[in-house]
Amino acid sequence: MQAITITRPDDWHLHLRDGEMLRCVLPDSARRFARAIVMPNLAPPVTTTELALAYRRRILEALPGGLDFEPLMTLYLTDDTPPEEVHAARESGRVHAVKWYPAGATTNSAAGVTDIGRCMETLAALAETGMPLLVHGEVTDPEVDVFDRERVFIERLLAPLLERLPGLKVVLEHVTTREGVEFVRGAGGRVAATLTAHHLLLNRNALFAGGLRPHHYCLPVLKRERHREALVEAAVSGDPKFFLGTDSAPHPRSAKESACGCAGIYTAHAAIELYAEVFEQAGVLDRLEGFASLHGAAFYALPPNRGTLTLRRDAWTVPEEVPCGGQRLVPFRAGEPVQWRIAGDDRG
Numbered sequence: 001m002q003a004i005t006i007t008r009p010d011d012w013h014l015h016l017r018d019g020e021m022l023r024c025v026l027p028d029s030a031r032r033f034a035r036a037i038v039m040p041n042l043a044p045p046v047t048t049t050e051l052a053l054a055y056r057r058r059i060l061e062a063l064p065g066g067l068d069f070e071p072l073m074t075l076y077l078t079d080d081t082p083p084e085e086v087h088a089a090r091e092s093g094r095v096h097a098v099k100w101y102p103a104g105a106t107t108n109s110a111a112g113v114t115d116i117g118r119c120m121e122t123l124a125a126l127a128e129t130g131m132p133l134l135v136h137g138e139v140t141d142p143e144v145d146v147f148d149r150e151r152v153f154i155e156r157l158l159a160p161l162l163e164r165l166p167g168l169k170v171v172l173e174h175v176t177t178r179e180g181v182e183f184v185r186g187a188g189g190r191v192a193a194t195l196t197a198h199h200l201l202l203n204r205n206a207l208f209a210g211g212l213r214p215h216h217y218c219l220p221v222l223k224r225e226r227h228r229e230a231l232v233e234a235a236v237s238g239d240p241k242f243f244l245g246t247d248s249a250p251h252p253r254s255a256k257e258s259a260c261g262c263a264g265i266y267t268a269h270a271a272i273e274l275y276a277e278v279f280e281q282a283g284v285l286d287r288l289e290g291f292a293s294l295h296g297a298a299f300y301a302l303p304p305n306r307g308t309l310t311l312r313r314d315a316w317t318v319p320e321e322v323p324c325g326g327q328r329l330v331p332f333r334a335g336e337p338v339q340w341r342i343a344g345d346d347r348g
Ligand code: DOR
Pocket: 015, 041, 106, 107, 136, 217, 218, 219, 220, 249, 250, 263, 264, 265
């Protein structure tokens, strides 16, 4: 097949940042996706509905003319988020989820949750609203090997939480392990997972291919091949519990190429095209639409988008870097080909 047309897709996990970086990266997402779940890990974090609504306005102001794009906002959960904040979020109609970062797990997570036991009332309120809890599923215990942090998180924290709150909807974000996929499959209809393009395309060898590769460093860190295979199986299976979430996470080149480089891979410039490669390799391009355009909306109880996006199999080379204000950004596959490109869209 040389071209495919799908219902306009959504990105159910995206870092848009703020200020100059926001203006650089937003057009890449808005050209491809009609909506995105926007992560709240700004500095300072988006902990209230008021902050989320102000951030939403900044995103819309940064949107180039002619591009329609709906930012679906999220709240950053802290030990002290009151239940009323969750109800206010729901009533706003603009906030669609609450994000649980274990304190210290990743970028700008210092204000995250130190003990989920302290959030029970707030999570019970969240369950009442029907909005999902979005989970960065990694323990922060330094005793736990970095490659085991997702599996241990599920055992120690996620499984007990789901038992305690049977009404809570959960998205295990950027699932990276076979155990994670199996857990989600077995957990009933209220638990789903997002999958990134980079975890579907790379295993952990990519971190060390010929030398240290900081642009392949993200959290959760890339895993071994048997895990990548399980992720691809889940993505292409047609199971509605699995859907697209890029976790595109831009950092300036200088912050990535550093003695202590930041976690995050920028994929927004080629996101849907990269997923098309995965589905094509699996021989099921016809299932891309469910994964990219239908499953996530259904889980969030939102209608699918109107309009379509058409992709054509026609390779192009990703630029080595992208200027971004005074900074530079190194996109995924820099200097290398991507097999698919956007051929056009009908914005409904
Ligand atoms: O690689 C990552 N980058 N993982 C995260 O969880 C956060 C993200 C970021 O904000 O840079």
